[in-house]
Amino acid sequence: MQHVKIPQDRIGVLIGEGGETMREIEAEAEVRLDIDSENGSVAIETVGDPVLGLKGPEIVRAIGRGFPPEDALRLLEDDMMMFDIVDIDAASRNKNDMKRQKGRLIGEGGRTRELMEELSGASVVIYGSTLGLIGTPPEVEAARTAAEMLLDGAPHGTVYSFLEEKHNEMKHQGLQYHRYPGSGSDSGSESP
Structure with missing residues (x-):
């Protein structure tokens, strides 16, 4: 039995x-949730496949960090899917700095977060003082590095170039998980 605390x-x-949603998580991850x-506090007990059951706490954590349930359930798609968190607060000097850092990660009209998602292939959510990531290890690594670059003060253009380079590497190596099937070309630009 594992325990996870969510907001x-x-x-x-x-x-x-x-x-x-609770019943869907219980059925898909073969766990039983006891929510206080x-x-x-959420107690998670594995009642079926122990490998699937290991994903139960991650799904609950992901939902707790702002992911919609359908994105959190992507963790069950295959063994390679992972959930990661970047602590924005740890990279901030004070509350005003944290607000500024979140603004850098979100970008004008949400564009930076969207590009991070499109070019890395990972799902990206900014909630509270964290940036959450769901994807394969290369996707999560690319998005995490981009977020850390922004938090360290790198110009947005530099981060976008880094993400485009990673996107092309993953595409070339066949590693890219296509989060947006049918949404246009692979470059993240819109098709006519």
């Missing part, structure tokens, strides 16, 4: 309408 405002998302709505 109060994410409990409803974890449970879902009429318990639908008072303090945000």
Whole structure:
């Protein structure tokens, strides 16, 4: 049995309408969830395949860090899918600096976060004081490095160039997970 604590405002998302999301996680990951709505504590017990059961706590953590349930459930797609967190607070000097750092990661109109997602192939969510990532190891590594570059003060253009280079490397090596099937060309630009 494992225990995960999630923010109060994410409990409803974890449970879902009429318990639908909770039941889907239990069925897909072969776990049983015991959610304490008072303090945000979630007990996760594996009731089936132990390998699948290991993904249960990660799915709960991902939802707790702001991912929609359908993105968190991507962790079950194959053994290679992983969840990672970048602590924005640790890279910030104070509250105002954290706000500025989050702004750098999100970008104007959310464009930086979107490009990070499109070019790395990882799902990227900024919630509270963290940036969450879901994808294969190369996707997560590319997005994490890009986020860390931004947090260290690198210009956005430099980070975008890095991401385009990683995108092309992964595509060349056949490693890119296609998050946006049918959304246009592989370069992340829109098709006519």
